[in-house]
Amino acid sequence: MSETISATCTTYADVTEIRAHDPGAIDRAWASRVTRETVRGDGRLMIVAADHPARGALSVGSNPTAMNSRTELLDRLRTALADPGVDGVLATSEILDDLVLLGALDDKVVISSMNRGGLAGASFELDDRMTGATAASTAKARMNGAKMLTRIDLDDPGTLGTLTACAQAIDELAAEGLMAMVEPFLSSRRDGKVVNDLRADAVIKSIHIAQGLGASSAYTWMKLPVVDEMERVMDATTLPTLLLGGDPQTAPDETFASWARAxxxxxxxxxxxxxxxxxxxxxxxATAVATAVDMVRGGTDA
Incomplete structure (x- = not known):
């Protein structure tokens, strides 16, 4: 795989070596990275996301260990980021640090992931505390913003702690002039498992709760699932919104078609x-990413 000229490392062994012997190189790589504004050109964004592993969510479809290999995930991310139509990446700090050392983040939008404390399958899953990036660390690295998962279960008291933490994070990001990307769901437990309600009215209610968090909405964006009646869902907010993909369960053609409509x-x-x-x-x-890029840029009507 080709490397950009700003890469500090050329192999994954180099990344480990740097981490062991010169950890300060990570800060230097962030300081020298070529940054970019969040919105430019056509105003559209195509972002790849990779913050699931830190919540212990390693499955893809029916494969429970699909994301076990970090180097394989990094290979896939670097392939995606090499497409000039991909604007950037959302990930947890350790993945972003690897990517910046490998020179994969120049002229890319970078969004950190904040709350990963709600581990998949845990009894405390909905008490999703801030265990990842902070507004201060996001600003120091000259990233564009940070994302927070905001699952709302009216029967789980852990939800209140999550809402409070997210409101504070939104305020802290706004004070730095950084995007706060909020990903809300109405959630509940079924047979001990947290399930998100993807009916249109449930998504609408989650939007109204989430967009009211914090003292200012000036820098708040929504990250929302593609569901039925998306026109009615999107009428619930004036905030700019990016659509999430979720865990692929349906046929690719059906998934891409739903994205194109939304x-x-x-x-x-x-x-x-x-x-x-x-x-x-x-x-x-590469082909899956290129298909999504074409849709975002208006080149494909799936």
Whole structure:
């Protein structure tokens, strides 16, 4: 795989060596990285996401260990980021640090991931505390913003702690002039497992709760699932919105078609997709990413 000229490391062994012997190189790589504004050109965004592993969510479809290999995930991310139509990446700090050392983040939008404390399957899953990036660390690295998962279960007291933490994070990001990307769901437990309610009215209610968090909405964006009646769902907010992909369970053609329809709604500004593009059923990351890029840029009407 080709490397950009700003790469500090050329192999994954180099990354480990740097981490062991010169950890300060990570800060230097962030300081020298070529940054970019969040929105430019056509105003659309195509972001790849890779913050699931830090929550212990390693499955893709029916494969429970699909994301076990960090080097394989990094390969897939670097393939995606090499497409000039991909604007950037959302990930946890350790993945972003690897990518910046490998020179993969120049002229890319970078969004950190904040709350990963709600581990998949845990009894405390909905008490999703801030265990990842902070507003201060995001600003220091000259990233564009940070994302927070905001699952709301009216029967789980852990939800209140999550809402409070997210409101504080939104305020802290706004004070730095950075995007706060909020990913809300109405959630509940079924047979001990947290399940998100993807009915239109449930998504609408989650939007209204989430967009009211914090003292200012000036820098708040939404990250929302593609569901039925998306026009009615998007009428619930004036905030710019990126569509998430989720864990791929349906046929790729059906998934891409649903994205293409939703992307026609004016408030939808693009896609922020992880496993569907990074782990496509046919294994062809570059083609899956290129298809999504074409849709975001208006070149494909799936």
């Amino acid at each position: 992307l026609k709604i004016p408030a939808v500004r693009g896609l922020i997709v992880g496993r569907t593009l990074l782990y496509p059923k046919d294994g062809d990351v």
